[in-house]
Amino acid sequence: MAKIWNRQAVLRALDDAMAEDPAVIIMGEDIAAAGGPFKVTEGLLAVHGPDRVIDTPISEMAFLGAAVGAAVCGMKPVVEMMFIEFIGVALDELTTQAATMRFLSRGKLTVPMVVRASAGAGQGFGCQHSQMLDHWFRGTPGLKVCVTSNARTTYGLLRSAIDDPDPVVVLEPRVLYAEREDYEFDKNYRIPLGTAEVVRSGKDATVVTCGAMVRVVKEAAEKTSANIEIIDLLTLWPWDRRTVVESVQRTGRLVTVEEATMGSGWGGEVCATVSTECFGKLKAPPHRITLPDAPVPYSGALEARYLPNADYVTQQVDALVATNRSPAPWWRMAS
Amino acid sequence: MAKIWNRQAVLRALDDAMAEDPAVIIMGEDIAAAGGPFKVTEGLLAVHGPDRVIDTPISEMAFLGAAVGAAVCGMKPVVEMMFIEFIGVALDELTTQAATMRFLSRGKLTVPMVVRASAGAGQGFGCQHSQMLDHWFRGTPGLKVCVTSNARTTYGLLRSAIDDPDPVVVLEPRVLYAEREDYEFDKNYRIPLGTAEVVRSGKDATVVTCGAMVRVVKEAAEKTSANIEIIDLLTLWPWDRRTVVESVQRTGRLVTVEEATMGSGWGGEVCATVSTECFGKLKAPPHRITLPDAPVPYSGALEARYLPNADYVTQQVDALVATNRSPAPWWRMAS
Amino acid sequence: MISNSNSPLARREALGDRREQLVRMIEIRNVEERIQKLFAEGHIRGSTHLANGQEAVAVGIARAIDPDDIVTCTYRGHGHALALGVTPQGVIGEICGRVIGCAGGLGGSMHLVEPSVGLLPTFAIVGAGLPVACGAAMAARARGKDRVAVAIFGDGSTNIGAFHESLNFAAIRKLPVVFVCENNLYGEYTRIQLTTPVEDIAIRATGYNIPGIIVDGQDVDAVAAAMANAVARARAGDGPSLIEMKTYRYSGHSRSDPATYRPAGELDAWLKRDPINIFADRLEGEKVIASGELATLFDDVRVAVEAATQEVLASPAPDMAEILSHVSARSAGGDQRWNFWSK
Amino acid sequence: MISNSNSPLARREALGDRREQLVRMIEIRNVEERIQKLFAEGHIRGSTHLANGQEAVAVGIARAIDPDDIVTCTYRGHGHALALGVTPQGVIGEICGRVIGCAGGLGGSMHLVEPSVGLLPTFAIVGAGLPVACGAAMAARARGKDRVAVAIFGDGSTNIGAFHESLNFAAIRKLPVVFVCENNLYGEYTRIQLTTPVEDIAIRATGYNIPGIIVDGQDVDAVAAAMANAVARARAGDGPSLIEMKTYRYSGHSRSDPATYRPAGELDAWLKRDPINIFADRLEGEKVIASGELATLFDDVRVAVEAATQEVLASPAPDMAEILSHVSARSAGGDQRWNFWSK
Numbered sequence A, B: 001m002a003k004i005w006n007r008q009a010v011l012r013a014l015d016d017a018m019a020e021d022p023a024v025i026i027m028g029e030d031i032a033a034a035g036g037p038f039k040v041t042e043g044l045l046a047v048h049g050p051d052r053v054i055d056t057p058i059s060e061m062a063f064l065g066a067a068v069g070a071a072v073c074g075m076k077p078v079v080e081m082m083f084i085e086f087i088g089v090a091l092d093e094l095t096t097q098a099a100t101m102r103f104l105s106r107g108k109l110t111v112p113m114v115v116r117a118s119a120g121a122g123q124g125f126g127c128q129h130s131q132m133l134d135h136w137f138r139g140t141p142g143l144k145v146c147v148t149s150n151a152r153t154t155y156g157l158l159r160s161a162i163d164d165p166d167p168v169v170v171l172e173p174r175v176l177y178a179e180r181e182d183y184e185f186d187k188n189y190r191i192p193l194g195t196a197e198v199v200r201s202g203k204d205a206t207v208v209t210c211g212a213m214v215r216v217v218k219e220a221a222e223k224t225s226a227n228i229e230i231i232d233l234l235t236l237w238p239w240d241r242r243t244v245v246e247s248v249q250r251t252g253r254l255v256t257v258e259e260a261t262m263g264s265g266w267g268g269e270v271c272a273t274v275s276t277e278c279f280g281k282l283k284a285p286p287h288r289i290t291l292p293d294a295p296v297p298y299s300g301a302l303e304a305r306y307l308p309n310a311d312y313v314t315q316q317v318d319a320l321v322a323t324n325r326s327p328a329p330w331w332r333m334a335s
Numbered sequence C, D: 001m002i003s004n005s006n007s008p009l010a011r012r013e014a015l016g017d018r019r020e021q022l023v024r025m026i027e028i029r030n031v032e033e034r035i036q037k038l039f040a041e042g043h044i045r046g047s048t049h050l051a052n053g054q055e056a057v058a059v060g061i062a063r064a065i066d067p068d069d070i071v072t073c074t075y076r077g078h079g080h081a082l083a084l085g086v087t088p089q090g091v092i093g094e095i096c097g098r099v100i101g102c103a104g105g106l107g108g109s110m111h112l113v114e115p116s117v118g119l120l121p122t123f124a125i126v127g128a129g130l131p132v133a134c135g136a137a138m139a140a141r142a143r144g145k146d147r148v149a150v151a152i153f154g155d156g157s158t159n160i161g162a163f164h165e166s167l168n169f170a171a172i173r174k175l176p177v178v179f180v181c182e183n184n185l186y187g188e189y190t191r192i193q194l195t196t197p198v199e200d201i202a203i204r205a206t207g208y209n210i211p212g213i214i215v216d217g218q219d220v221d222a223v224a225a226a227m228a229n230a231v232a233r234a235r236a237g238d239g240p241s242l243i244e245m246k247t248y249r250y251s252g253h254s255r256s257d258p259a260t261y262r263p264a265g266e267l268d269a270w271l272k273r274d275p276i277n278i279f280a281d282r283l284e285g286e287k288v289i290a291s292g293e294l295a296t297l298f299d300d301v302r303v304a305v306e307a308a309t310q311e312v313l314a315s316p317a318p319d320m321a322e323i324l325s326h327v328s329a330r331s332a333g334g335d336q337r338w339n340f341w342s343k
């Protein structure tokens, strides 16, 4: 098994998809000649040429909309939003145009495009370059949303997203790009969109998470006195209710750990669904571990406190399992 | 009591606020000379003049961002998004700029602006002019989101939103503009942001709703064999947990009725919170009545089926109360 | 004559004939009037945006491009849809929300569509169609097809960011796009000089180093000629053009708008340069139509459009299942993807 | 000298003196170099965008406007912040995430702020500051103050929608805004001609019927003169201007960028026209500084900046409570709203 960087998984997924299907093109700011601000497209220009690896002006509305038009006309564009916040100047083309094209043409016109973006906090990029923002996309009819969590899931989700006949958003936690791990590439590997993975089995509680929080929860699993089952959601919409519900039915407890505020996160949807489907079968109240209701702070110490870490997740899970009560978040405890 | 149109409540709220505070200005497309596409600003230009009642070019990014700058510099701008979908070309200025201004200046610079928009379905405007889209805003730190439900709440929420020292989004269900009802204006009337209202008390189930769905649920209350308590949420973020939880503790059942898809709606947050806070005290699983996962269809018959109506809400509530099981939505039943 | 063909493609090809071009302009005029009436009769919901007065722009564009060139247009698209080939049944049917409509009643007035003649679902968000046209042009180039994309939008739309980004994007990539601005002097209820500091939209081409051409939008031949040049330029790989069509909408912005904001006499002045009359006179001179035949053509069209309207009113509303049939490839409607430029 | 005053306003007023202007330019150069070093030393997280080479633009602008004129700027704002009056402690401190920082360590490199000299939190989203400047100008007019707003942005930013919408919006309302484009030839790692079909950004003013002026951005006097004209015009009610400052950034786009994409010799050519040397020579000619004094000034500044840096490194990280203290008026931080133009 070769040790590879997470960012290489993005590169390989794009490279393999382009090699297999001439319809695949990639677009974004500085992704071609410069190889991408995060070096996830390095070398693709040389291999696939300037007609398929396209540097764009700083015009998110133009190139996101161009991806919609190209997709309708037979291409499979993969667009990079350098930081997911940038789509705030172009959201319309994705959620209002791309996502309704199939409906408005009764299935005749489809938009097989992918928007991939770096997302999330942890590196001191400040509050306008550190959010997940999946809530801007989740639940939009016709649109799917995924979050990667390591090299394997990055490759598997990106390939599936590019194969998909409909628009898909793939959020890549920026903080993971520089992670290294053992992974053997397989051109045929896919993670079906809409399926979650049980990445650790346990019996005391089901902890549902995704993205950069997966490794945090894994770390917590080693510290907590509880034996927790960890589910990597992978696709936030449509999400894998079956896997989650089945797990909670076994463990009797549900905890969600996400890099989002309480009001914007996917934890509400998961907890609500499980509360309904597992009604009467839970040993403890569904519990959400989220960010505090504040923008992402820059200063290192603050950003570290702002994000859920293994110790905090451990405390929260231990408290829940021990008391079967939902513990208060850190910002409501006397610190 | 005078019978007044819902749209008059918008007009009066703006007119009174402008009369009382010279800092209040309003901006939008065709709101001045033409009196507004929905005639909710009719006559304001004549009364308050072109420097305070401002017609803009079709440039949402420019005038939404201009509102941010004007607010920082001492004004209280109220911006109209004719249809809430239009903010899809300008979201950044509100969620990324306005909402972080206070944080980035450590409280020195604040953005007392209001974005009011017509929203929702029911009139055949098609899938790009018929959504609520509150999920684009909900849970954004620093931003509040309200939805009006009649003349009184429109006046009370708009006045409070304009008074508020921070940015507020007020969604006005378009279908209600032409509703008439008895209401006596009172310049001092306010509905504190973040407070919900029990609009009907009952003992069998708490039905939480907002906007145009309030009248639908009221109608259902007359038809259902259950005695339901109805809560108009009014502010979607931050929402009134106390009022909702207190009610559910009495009724033992929670139903949310919203004009949003399951994946994007606020029902998940409400059901998740209540499931946690009322753990073990519920007689039935929390139940969400939502839109199907599809764009808003144009054809009248389809749009009518698409939206929750009184009969459907009645069936769902009756089934829940009778069986203490969560009934399937219409699109999963054999029709 | 229109009613003889229900194939959008055949209707489109028929436009090679000058007489047919005139008839199509008359059809557009008549359909818009009928839609106005259908609104009054309560058959139409929401809003609808008429383009009577702008017929020459629609037919002139349709004449100058091929059926498999791509067109992105706005909610003011009835005329363009008809010109491109969509049948009156398809247009009126969609606006009435019936199965017979070109989007099966799912879209409505603002979302007319017909892949067989290159028309993408018309865009209800100002500016949204321009970037999409750029993408269609990129696809044509990438697939080695000499197809062009035409983006049609209004004067007011040139103040939105997507206009700027799209022209810059198309210019820097020399994309085969023709940007057509229908300058009808108004954006909703506001006259252009109140929102736009330049009188001629065409001058904005300067900022992108592309041609900016001003055309008499009431003269179908002038429209077609200007389009032909821009299209040839685009196909030759010389990049995009911005064409400003000076035109006028006779009706208000949307159904309920009486257009009282218009200066007295403005409408009359434009009526004197009615595109149908201008073209009819020319065709009379060319002996393509006999003198006095115009009236007959109007009558024939009226009869045909009325027949189409009755067909629409006899057509049912879509099945409820349609709501969930076309959301994703997993929906019941399945995948029947249109394959542009397959041959 | 800089270290003698820790009041941004006093530092701003000191700029009336030509010698002080030179010192400020040297200070900017030195602070940027120190920040580069602090990065290497591991004191800085995330990214940071240096503006060494662009000092004349920053000081020229600050010279030409009043402390209560409003400025919106980008993430490439260290130089502008220092020129406008923010102390080296405030800038370096913010970039190091310390309490002493101008945003108390909450914002970071991309979000410098100082209300007392009109600097709104700098914008990390390309184009976002332009509409905000328009709004500040609207407020000035509405409140009867003859204040102007200055929007500072780069060449690459002129391809984003907000640029277009803002210039149009300001033009149609004749707002007192000065749009300043720092054309340093690159947007991130891409040279301007690959993204922008016009060589001079100033030509884009044509599309809005406003003045478009090209200025030698390496000459602080030229910058100040052009700004003074545009500001006077704006205060007189004649509306906005677009000023293109031809300049160059000596470093790469952000910390990690070695800028290998630059053609050989380009940097050297620009170094020959170094803004500090150009101005120093002039001041020598004017006898404002003695010949050879420049070296001394560099030394003095280095000492002062080093002292400021040590102050920063001795400053603590913000209190954890800060995370939740400034989210809304209900937060612990409470309301201490800055009152612009109160007198």
Ligand SMILES: Cc1ncc(C[n+]2csc(CCOP(=O)(O)OP(=O)(O)O)c2C)c(N)n1
Residues within 6 Å of the ligand: B029, B058, B060, B082, B086, B089, C076, C124, C125, C126, C127, C153, C154, C155, C156, C157, C158, C182, C184, C186, C187, C188, C253
């Ligand atoms: C982003 C956006 N903003 C506003 C609207 C509302 N709107 C619909 S049509 C229109 C006027 C457009 O005027 P113009 O571009 O001149 O086209 P015309 O209607 O004259 O053909 C406006 C403002 C919209 N649909 N989308």
Ligand SMILES: Cc1ncc(C[n+]2csc(CCOP(=O)(O)OP(=O)(O)O)c2C)c(N)n1
Residues within 6 Å of the ligand: A029, A058, A060, A082, A086, A089, D076, D124, D125, D126, D127, D153, D154, D155, D156, D157, D158, D182, D184, D186, D187, D188, D253
């Ligand atoms: C909307 C948006 N898109 C992309 C970016 C990423 N980005 C940051 S700086 C930059 C280049 C800007 O170039 P220019 O406007 O010339 O300013 P300069 O950095 O040269 O001062 C880009 C693309 C962003 N911050 N916001």
Ligand SMILES: [Mg+2]
Residues within 6 Å of the ligand: C154, C155, C156, C182, C183, C184, C185, C186, C187, C188
């Ligand atoms: Mg117009």
Ligand SMILES: [Mg+2]
Residues within 6 Å of the ligand: D154, D155, D156, D182, D183, D184, D185, D186, D187, D188
């Ligand atoms: Mg630049």
